[in-house]
Amino acid sequence: MKNYLTQFKPFLIFICTFFAAYIGLTLLYKFYLNSFGPNDVDGITVTVGKNVEQLMQMFNCDIKVHKNRVDSWLEVWYNGKYYVRIVEGCxxxxxxxxxxxxxxxFSGKFKTxxxxxxxxxxxxxxLNVVRIALLIVLLFNFPEYKHFLHGTLFPLIIYGLVFxxxxxxxxxxxxxxx
Known part of the structure; x- marks a missing residue:
C-alpha cells in the first residue's frame, strides 16, 4: 500500500488540492450568495449586467438592464422590449x-x-461579458437558434477558453x- 501511495503521490496531491480549493471556494461563494435576500440580485451579477449594458451602449445598442421588481434576476430590454434575463448563473x-x-x-511559484x-x-x-452581449444580439436576430446558442456554442466558448x-x-x- 505504501508503495502505491508513493507512486501516485503527485496525482493524490493534485486531487486533494483541487477538491479542497473547489469545495472551499464554492462554500465561500455560497456564503456570499446567502447574504442576499431571496428576491435580491447578488452584486457580482449586477456588475456583470452593468458591464454588458456599458459594452453594448459603446456600440450604440438600445439596451437597458435593470433588476426585476419581484424576482432575483436582471431584465434585459433590447430595442425597446423585454428580451432576456441575466441570472446568478450567468x-x-x-x-x-x-x-x-x-x-x-497544479500550482507553481507563488507570484506566478x-x-x-x-x-x-x-x-x-x-469574455463572459462579451459572451452575454453577443448572445443578446444573436438571440434577437436568430431566435430559432436559442437552444444551440445558449446551450452549446457559448458554453463551449467559455469552457474552451478555460481549457x-x-x-x-x-x-x-x-x-x-x-
Missing amino acids: NAVSVIVLFVSFVLA TLSFILSGVLLIYI LLWIFWVNKFSKYAK
Missing part, C-alpha cells in the same frame, strides 16, 4: 472557481500562480511544466 463565478481550483492544484489566476479571472470575466488557459498553465508555469 456571472461565470462557477467557471472561475473551476479555473482557480485547477491552477491551484497568483498572477496567472488574477489574469485568468479577468480574462474569463471579460486553453489550463493547457497553457500546465505546460508553461506549473511545477510539472518541466
Whole structure:
C-alpha cells in the first residue's frame, strides 16, 4: 500500500488540492450568495449586467438592464422590449472557481500562480461579458437558434477558453511544466 501511495503521490496531491480549493471556494461563494435576500440580485451579477449594458451602449445598442421588481434576476430590454434575463448563473463565478481550483492544484511559484489566476479571472470575466452581449444580439436576430446558442456554442466558448488557459498553465508555469 505504501508503495502505491508513493507512486501516485503527485496525482493524490493534485486531487486533494483541487477538491479542497473547489469545495472551499464554492462554500465561500455560497456564503456570499446567502447574504442576499431571496428576491435580491447578488452584486457580482449586477456588475456583470452593468458591464454588458456599458459594452453594448459603446456600440450604440438600445439596451437597458435593470433588476426585476419581484424576482432575483436582471431584465434585459433590447430595442425597446423585454428580451432576456441575466441570472446568478450567468456571472461565470462557477467557471472561475473551476479555473482557480485547477491552477491551484497544479500550482507553481507563488507570484506566478497568483498572477496567472488574477489574469485568468479577468480574462474569463471579460469574455463572459462579451459572451452575454453577443448572445443578446444573436438571440434577437436568430431566435430559432436559442437552444444551440445558449446551450452549446457559448458554453463551449467559455469552457474552451478555460481549457486553453489550463493547457497553457500546465505546460508553461506549473511545477510539472518541466
